[in-house]
Amino acid sequence: MTKTWNNKAWFFVLPVLALVAFNALIPLMTVVNYSVQESFGGNVFFFEGTKWYSQVLNSERFRAALGRQLIFTFTILAIEVPLGVLIALCMPRRGVWVSVCLVLMALPLLIPWNVVGAIWNIFALPDLGLLGRVLNGIGFDYNFTRQAGDAWFTLIVMDVWHWTSLVVLLAYAGLISIPDAYYQAAKIDGASRWAVFRHIQLPKMKRVLTIAILLRFMDSFMIYTEPFVLTGGGPGNSTTVLSIDLVKIALGQFDLGQAAAMSIIYFLIVLVFSWVFYTVMMRNEGEGQS
Amino acid sequence: MLELKGVSKRVGAETHIDAVSLTLQPGSLNVLLGPTLAGKTTLMRIMAGLDPPSEGQVRFAGEDVTGMAVQKRKVAMVYQQFINYPSFTVYENIASPLRVAGLDRTLIDREVRKAAELLRLTPYLDRLPLSLSGGQQQRTALARALVKNAKLVLLDEPLANLDYKLREELRAELPKIFAESDTILVYATTEPTEALLLGGNTATLSEGRVTQFGRTIEVFRNPVDLVTARTFADPPLNTIDVDKKGATFLLDRGVSLPVPDHLTGMPEGRYTLGFQPHHLALKQQTPQSVPIRARVSVAEITGSESFIHLDFGAVRWVLFTTGIHHFEPGDSVEAFIDPRRVLVFDAAGRTMAPADGLVS
Amino acid sequence: MARIDLSAIRHSYMPRPSVEADYALKQVDHSFLDGGAYALLGPSGCGKTTLLNIISGLLHPSEGRLLFDGRDVTDLTTQERNIAQVFQFPVVYDTMTVYENLAFPLRNRGVPRDEIDRQVRETLALTDLAAVAQRRARGLTADLKQKIALGRGLVRSDVNAILFDEPLTVIDPHMKWQLRSELRKLHRRFGFTMVYVTHDQTEALTFADTVVVMYEGEIVQIGTPDELFERPAHTFVGYFIGSPGMNLLPVEVEGVQARFGAHAIALPGAVRDVKGPAELGVRPEYVRLGAAGLPAQVRRVEDLGRRKVVWLLVEGQELAAVLGEDEGLPTEPRVTFAPEGINLYVASRRRALEAAA
Incomplete structure (x- = not known):
């Protein structure tokens, strides 16, 4: 009955499917393949089963990297989400300043990752950089290349500077979609600023904030360029997060099997976290719907 | 001619349209009447070809168009929201379907000006839609539908966002605008009065089913079942459950109504009576009228008419009458009903037989 | 409930209005008596919603004074005026239950807990919402949501007036009848001062004892429904009503x-x-x-x-x-x-x- 229904659409989808297969599925399968084999030079492989997996999971080094990764991700989420919402709340809802604010907010998002790293690297240099000079000038012993705490501080400030805008823009989009009548009703009901936020703005922003948190989670969990450009994971291993460790294993030590297994575990962690978070948020969303 | 044959639409476990069969004639005006979520919009989307039906067939001029994309059909649709191209002038908005069709410039100009004249948009041709009033914006959308010369024009509550008086004007104009073509007009509305004002044919929709289709006034006067009667009543239909014993209907509180002559042969048992608010009167209007004592809940008075809300036991009725009649809540009144005006429904909600000739 | 006096109210949405046409409200002098049911009737753009928002304090008039029971409230905020308003599209607090929605205005004003409970229960009964009291407000139908919005106004026993801004727009015809007659009944029973804005003559005439007909920023006639019907003072009223x-x-x-x-x-x-x-x-x-x-x-x-x-x-x-x-x-x-x-x-x-x- 519906055979003529939009059959043409498939022709447009096919190239995309092919593209996805080449740049996502096939590489992924290759990694799966590596993760269960031992490789020697000259393309000689042995099947190893789950050996690499158990090795990775039991390694102190992996756990440490994962721990650093989790601390980093949750720290920036804890800063960027509330800060982003706060900035969005302060932005004007109409008038000429709207576009000015939006452009200012969008600026950091337009700068490539490695450039951000380079900018902050120079900006924070204790002897040359403005930030480093000022901090040292006012009495802090600040040197991100030597002190782990300073490296962390720089990394987090950098990420917050770079990505809070994304949360701001999403939260702002959620905010301006709230009809005026809600604010007027709240005024009439004598609601405090906090009550307006808690009962009108926050519920109406929930969907976009879910998206914002998901995006920021996934992206920060996979952060590589910034710590790499800043200190290459140092000082010591202090900023060696998962992706940096992975590259060290794969390209530094050329442990292809171990790196592959680690990649898969890494991938699954991101997948499971995102999935659980999304389902929990959306289940609440549907509650009371009928 | 547009034919729907056993059309159903299911989304997941929910049935949005349930086995609808309709035949709409060229040049006809057809009203889809039903409350929100009755399936009016879904049905229109199927007619337009925006959505495929889950089951059944859509035929246009004898040809099966069930799977045909909307672009290939000569269909125009106007929505409740005023949908125009915001960056185009009114002129360009009206011209847009003609430009897509690749007509030459002088022909487009002629068609646009003709439609603008008909919809009284000529002074606004150079304006942008958003600088116009709601009524003018909707006229622009209608003009665009008109120049498209579509064989099927679907209007989905097109006047719902307009002022009462503007609605009145545009509603009167609409059938005239499309009168000269052999276009099939389909008009969805939630308001019974609007259906009556438009005339033509009406299909009453309830929970995805078409309960009745026929000439508008016929459907209004002789609904085939209780659901149709309820859908097509504004103010709401008055109803009451009764027992038929011999030649009388026994209501609560010792009140009884004689069973009209043509229905005396019905089996004994439980029935539902339904009667329109304007058939309930404050004075005895015919010798057959029977008084029923009820309590006033509230009286709503317009400048020339009264809607008196009555409580008869636990049942709510509305009495409509011309003239101004003040009552206090709690007042006891006698409301008269001519049993020949009463619609009788069986336990399954089917109308027992058309009411007496009096209801013509 | 209070008497509301509008004294030489003018309003323009422009920063520096010069000619008469710049004013959305040209000149309004009118008194809404304590306990009256009023309708502001007119086509869109006639200034009726502007006038309503001036009364509720959502707008500050360009000129003129507004008095509640003789007290000048022109410069008071919406909260301080203590009025209730029901909007065109139902405004409910999605995350709260129906009960909490009604309690919200009282909680904001720091009313003691048991007092809140008593008043909310009373209002729930009044608006026929008791059966859905514990349901989340979000999933309810438009007419129930509108009742919640009304309930949030009624729950405050000391409100000066209840204002309605085309409250039946999104309600199906059958439910319109029910809600309208319930409003009318509430008014008869409790004598709230009510002002109802609409473009729908049936709603205006059936709801109000006094209808104020507005046209292009001015009041063209104030009268009872039958006066407006029998003796329209202006041809516009003749056209607009009926x-x-x-x-x-x-x-x-x-x-x-x-x-x-x-x-x-x-x-x-x-x-x-x-x-x-x-x-x-x-x-x-x-x-x-x-x-x-x-x-x-x-x-x-x-x-x-x-x-x-x-x-x-x-x-x-x-x-x-x-x-x-x-x-x-x-x-x-x-x-x-x-x-x-x-x-x-x-x-x-x-x-x-x-x-x-």
Whole structure:
């Protein structure tokens, strides 16, 4: 009955499917393949089963990297989400300043990752950089290349500077979609600023904030360029997060099997976290719907 | 001619349209009447070809168009929201379907000006839609539908966002605008009065089913079942459950109504009576009228008419009458009903037989 | 509840209004009496919502003062004015239950807990919401949501007025009837001061004891529903109220007669100082069809079930007449006007007819 229904659409989808297969599925399968084999030079492989997996999971080094990764991700989420919402709340809802604010907010998002790293690297240099000079000038012993705490501080400030805008823009989009009548009703009901936020703005922003948190989670969990450009994971291993460790294993030590297994575990962690978070948020969303 | 044959639409476990069969004639005006979520919009989307039906067939001029994309059909649709191209002038908005069709410039100009004249948009041709009033914006959308010369024009509550008086004007104009073509007009509305004002044919929709289709006034006067009667009543239909014993209907509180002559042969048992608010009167209007004592809940008075809300036991009725009649809540009144005006429904909600000739 | 006085209120949305046309509200002086049910009726853009928002404090008027019970509240905030408002689209707090929605305005004002509970329960019963009290507000139908919005106003026993901004727009016809009559009942029972903004004449006329008709930023008539129907002060009121609206015929006044084309129509009284061109206003309900009178051509008949609207052509002029459900249309109808339904307008304003001596 519906055979003529939009059959043409498939022709447009096919190239995309092919593209996805080449740049996502096939590489992924290759990694799966590596993760269960031992490789020697000259393309000689042995099947190893789950050996690499158990090795990775039991390694102190992996756990440490994962721990650093989790601390980093949750720290920036804890800063960027509330800060982003706060900035969005302060932005004007109409008038000429709207576009000015939006452009200012969008600026950091337009700068490539490695450039951000380079900018902050120079900006924070204790002897040359403005930030480093000022901090040292006012009495802090600040040197991100030597002190782990300073490296962390720089990394987090950098990420917050770079990505809070994304949360701001999403939260702002959620905010301006709230009809005026809600604010007027709240005024009439004598609601405090906090009550307006808690009962009108926050519920109406929930969907976009879910998206914002998901995006920021996934992206920060996979952060590589910034710590790499800043200190290459140092000082010591202090900023060696998962992706940096992975590259060290794969390209530094050329442990292809171990790196592959680690990649898969890494991938699954991101997948499971995102999935659980999304389902929990959306289940609440549907509650009371009928 | 547009034919729907056993059309159903299911989304997941929910049935949005349930086995609808309709035949709409060229040049006809057809009203889809039903409350929100009755399936009016879904049905229109199927007619337009925006959505495929889950089951059944859509035929246009004898040809099966069930799977045909909307672009290939000569269909125009106007929505409740005023949908125009915001960056185009009114002129360009009206011209847009003609430009897509690749007509030459002088022909487009002629068609646009003709439609603008008909919809009284000529002074606004150079304006942008958003600088116009709601009524003018909707006229622009209608003009665009008109120049498209579509064989099927679907209007989905097109006047719902307009002022009462503007609605009145545009509603009167609409059938005239499309009168000269052999276009099939389909008009969805939630308001019974609007259906009556438009005339033509009406299909009453309830929970995805078409309960009745026929000439508008016929459907209004002789609904085939209780659901149709309820859908097509504004103010709401008055109803009451009764027992038929011999030649009388026994209501609560010792009140009884004689069973009209043509229905005396019905089996004994439980029935539902339904009667329109304007058939309930404050004075005895015919010798057959029977008084029923009820309590006033509230009286709503317009400048020339009264809607008196009555409580008869636990049942709510509305009495409509011309003239101004003040009552206090709690007042006891006698409301008269001519049993020949009463619609009788069986336990399954089917109308027992058309009411007496009096209801013509 | 309070009496609301509007004194020389003017409002413009422009920063520096200069000409009269810059004002959305041109000049409003009016008093809403304590316990009255009022409707502000007019087409979109007539200033009725502007006026409502000035009363509620969502807008500050460009000029003029607003008094509640004699106290100047022009500069007070919405909260301080202590009013309730129901909007066009139902505003409910999605995350709260119905009960919590009603408790919200009281909690914000720091009312003691058991007092809140008592008042919320009372309001739930009043608005028939008790059955859904513990449900989340979000999943409810539009009419229930609108009741919640109303309940949030009613729950505060000390509100000065309840304002309605086209509250039935998104409600299905059947539920409209129910909500409307419930509002009317609440008003009769408790005597709240209520102001109801609408473009729908049926809603305005059935809800209000006094209807304020607005047109282009001005009040054109204030009256009871029957005054507006029988004696429209302005041709706009004649047109806007009634459906179809009032018939207007161009006539020449000659004493107690009005000349309409080749015909003379007897006026029920004389008009002082009026000679020459005027308009005769007759509602379709007062147009009689019979064997005598002006010859008319039938153009079209709309059968609306409980009545029929007959569109006629008389002397080249379109004229509407109303027939009852069982009334037949004469084969060659002639038109007369019931004397009590005749109004005379000069330059759109009604001129009183004095009973002939």
